[in-house]
Amino acid sequence: MNYLVVGAGNASRPVARLLNYLGHDVVVTDLKDISEFKIEFQRSLIEMEKEGVRLDMANKNPSVEGFDAVYMPPTLPETAPIAQKIYESDLKILTNEEFSKIVNDLIDVDIIGITGTMGKTTTTFITTSLFKQAGYKVWSCSSLVNNLVSEAIVDGIVKGKVNECDIAIFELPHGTIGLLNKLNIKIGLLTNIAEDHLSEFGGSLEKYQQRKLLLQAMSEIFISNNSCHDIIEKVRDDAIFYALDEDVDFKGTVGDKSLTIAYGDNEFTTPFNMMSYFFENSVAAASIALTYGVNEKDIIDALKAFKGLPAHMEDVGEYNGRKVILDSAFLYDGMKITLDYFKDDSVVLFLDHFDTLSVRDKAEVGNLISEYNLKAVIASGFNEVTQAVEMDAANEILDAIININIEKVAVETIEKAAELTFKYSEPGDVILHMGPLIAYDRLTTVDKIIKGLERGSKKYE
Template sequence: MSKILVIGAGNAGRPAALLLHYLGNEVLVSEIKKFEELPPKAKKKIKKMKKMGIKFEFGHHNPKSLDWAEKVFISPSIPTNSEIVKIVKKSGLEIITPEEIGKILGKFINMPMVGVAGTDGKTTTTNMIYYLLKDKYSTLVFSSLQDSLVIEGLAEIVVNQDYKDKEFAVFELPHGTIRMVKGLELSVGVLTNLTPDHLDEFDGYWDYVKRNFLVKDLVHKNGLLVFNSDDPIIYKLKNSVNKEIVFYGLGKPQKIKYKSKVYSFDGKKPKPDVTAKDIVLEGLDGSKFKAVVNEIPTVICENCGELLCKCGEFKRRYVGPFEKNIKLQIPGIVNIENSLATITVGLALGLKMKYIKEKLENFKGIKGRFEKIGEIDGVKIYMDAAHNPESMEKVIGNLDVKGRLIISLDNPDTLTTRDKFRIGRILSKKADILICSAKNETTGEIDWNAAEEVARGAKECKTIITSNVRDSILKAIELSKKGDLILHIGPGVVNAYDNVKGDILDAIKK
């Protein structure tokens, strides 16, 4: 047993402390913020950890704690030029790295794994893949659907021993988690897209891109990477990867705008290995398309037939080509993209195309992703977790609404500040009425400036500002007519799912 000091009680420090304590170490967590300044979820987690025997100090980093400690873990979000990091390095104490935390996870979660990284589509794709696997294998799943703090959830899986008797694992890999799981070895790593988000946590867009692109380093030497071919950043970086890649996509080159720069394919056309043709969008009733699959590699060994090669002479099996008509129950072009990623992963893991089609056609979606909350006087009310400009544009871009589209938006900021003017501009192009809540559902703070910034961008439609989601939905219902659609979107659907859904249901009941 060692005495370990964990610097930082954030989304990396807490799970590290949890795992290190589980291994029998005495753990003290040092956090520079006062306890009262932390987000509600963090405070709730810390209270539980204290009951387990993990100690905390708040409001400062006490140098005397280094005299007590034998080892130190420094949360990767703490600047390398900060005073506490300098003191730790001078102390000569052994430093535990994020990679070592990943190896601890890998030691316990020792099974075939799929990891899904990227900006948008991670949660739905993760849970689609889980839906494919759960009837074939006893499968462990973790995504922001289960808990918005994925790395903390993975640590809790180990501590609670939920990994036992499991044969397969599927994880969402947000940018904060991916640097903490370097010790894991994935059979398949998925990268959905790389649009700008969470940039106040990074030294620019390319720093964010590099973080998410770390998924390539998590894949086993016999594994596969599954990349979205329509993303110009992924296309630009593909030649830097020394692992086998299968591309999926619609074959439609996307553009990414960041500040004054536009990233594009420069006239080139993406060539996906797995794509969709003859697409028919059926509004809220879903879509249908023909899945077209070229011959693609799998992670199955041709010699021994095993997913994790047992013979020591790995020879990659190939499958395809295939064509299969598929009808999805979940709406939107974005879910066709998610299903193409899922098809690719399913085939790579050795599942049959007929089985994949059957499962996708029975998949009814997940909570918080175009989830129907209710209907009142012929007005349908949905909510979706779209939270940045690109994801919002995809969600509303192909909506076919008989009446008017009334969008309710919770404050787009979380602990991350987003481009609210651009969000307002995008939403106003499709919405007939836009209602903006000033409440930051992550911090609980009312930020009228945030709502006003959205309204300034929303010049093409009527805009109303409220103090919370409940008032927004009440106003939306008041203004609605039979045949209209009320759609609530924003990061609160993930970070405060129960609160946001509760507000919507309260408004409907009233």
Template sequence: MTPVTTFAGQTVALFGLGGSGLATALALKEGGAYVIACDDNPAKMAEAEAKGVETADLRKADWSRFSSLVLSPGVPLTHPEPHWSAKSAKDAGVEIFGDIELFCRERAKIAPKAPFIAITGTNGKSTTTALIAHILRQAGYDVQLGGNIGTAILLLQPPSDSRVHVVECSSFQIDLAPSLAPTIGVHLNVSPDHLDRHGTMENYAAIKERLVAQSEKAIVGVDDAWSRSIAEACIAKGIDVTPVSTRRLNGFGFLTEGPRVLHVTSSGSIPVADLSDIPSLRGEHNAQNAAAAIAVAFAMGVSADDIQSSLRTFSGLPHRMEGVGRIGATLFINDSKATNADSTEKALKSFDNILWILGGKQKEGGITSLRPYFPKIRKAYLIGAASDEFAATLGDDVPSVRATTLDRAVEQAARDAAAMNAPAVVLLSPACASYDQFPNYEVRGNHFRELVKALPGINPTMGA
């Protein structure tokens, strides 16, 4: 844990007692703050009380006694409207921030030069974060991995000059971290997502920009217009920017050509890595992720040979292009983390002869942007609330069935694959949130994995 000593002796309000919220309350308490916490879920309040955190109904609190409000990233700060706790704090002139901000203030106090690598982007940030941590660990660094991936940031060991923090940051977390200033900031891409929480694309992109705009060194994907603007804005501020692209560079940086990653310098284009035959990094999107991770590794002094060796031992992340197993020539892929069309596009680009399982709670735009990939799809299996609208979008271009549930979709897709007598991919890439049928994408992906592993004849080779 990282005790938060910067608020010692102060009274702090906290709303949201999920995993990171409870960790934050305990870190503040450990650092000497007096915390009064609240949550809409009575069970969460009881759990916090059992761990020694004082709770109360903050609707009835005297806000003049609080120095600050720590808000869970899942709680609306601005859109569609501010949460009542945020309104109360603003009315009382109380500053509002989240756990990433608390870490940044503690780092500034106890180890301002401690290596801190922060990663964001609409898609690919979890894979990139995990890959950076893996490469640095293989190179012998003491690495702390967390944030929006896995472990809450304040449950990690405290910052120090000999320890590297590799932290994934969502737009919600960045919005609550005004002093976020990493040693190396990584921004991958921007596409429409979370607009219900940020209002407009301009607001969303501006929040993403904050992570790299205050970094000592910025590594920025430049394959979309929003991100190119972010890179240009950072350069204009005098920040050291390394561009990353899967298409073309206007100058130096890291460029991918198929499975190869090139370091483009004044001496020419130097091959630094080959992603061929690395199942955990298949596809153009993973080439971008790998190129960004390699750029970080170079900045940290890791050799090209050590980077290549580390790439080959990277197992990938659950639920993101995860090979679950094979039956004959049929590959089963768990891509449950693809909760929007842009993310699903990466999977559809990577395979042919696809038996596509999709659906759930639809996001803005649906799957209309995926039409160019419809010729690659042999059949679609629709589940969840979006079934009717997705069926209409697929129309006569893609044969589809309303499987309704994931269980039936896996059963039907496996049967159809067996009848094809040709290589095929059964792909769960929903392009939707899971909330209509599952608590989150992890539960959905785990269920898919168990369904596949129960199929007769399955060879459950991970990273297949």
């Protein structure tokens, strides 16, 4: 078939690439020139073109003539001229549901799907570790591989990874769930639901919850953090729950460098050398593995060897006697867990732009930080998404910090923020990063942070 794919955005790219892989003739049309896209998206489009997709970029008046079917992304306004042309034609419209079924039919192994506002990347990583320890050939897709997981899934199909595994473990952000809402999930897990990304849902927490809850409808077995119990029990009466220190199906208890997991009449304890939210996410991963049939020994062996993952309470070493920790926490609950962990340390905190991808309550961030006796807080005003300096975003956080013992500094870049941490710290202190930017663009952000740390450690030694 001849397919027209409207737009070269996040939903359209994986659709176009897979349709091309399946032997269809595919044209992608977009109002923007390829040079107007982010570099990583340009690379994706160029790769698609090499594979046979035709790019019709910077076309303000594309034609629908000569096509048999069309895909329109959900973000396309009904009033857009191209949308009007499509509605007036007799073209078959490929829906997300139909595309999802195509993807599902190409995956001939059990799928484990993990979603939530916080912790889904970590839980996916740990779950993958448990299954690998048990001898499974795992195809794992998460934002550590590609920030747009739907593209990672399609990439795995195109490059044959789907044929080299005996189980698939997918992180499913809300965008991926929206596109792939008809996958047959063997075990689905929900880590939590918090107020974030609401600008994408018209400010409605209920709509955001409904998107996340699509996973339970897709799942044969569904596991949830007990914090979502009231939401889940309204839609499902056979859900399994996990939590720390609560009497639920899978109960985790934190010990001194250990983690105990109790379930049914069984209980085991594993050495565990990680910190903070890794405990609860490990209980989540273990609940998936145990439900699937992985034995306790493999879970213990995997967890005692677990050393974390990039940008999640990641210890990147010592600089001039300061321990540097990079964390991607940016929501209230996640930040509180991280700050609680370091409450007895002398900490200099630096923050990236908190409105990355979604406008957030920055005063709430400042109010939370005020509860801790930090030495200094350095906030960056650079928005990597828009490539603009927005100092109001940094100052809104700092203005809400009323703890008079905390030094407050606003700077234009995350690199400068990292550099200045050495001005306000001394040997023995902890330099801590928090913010959403690492989750958005880990490689670029960490590179900038490391450059700032290296410069600051020399300048203020």
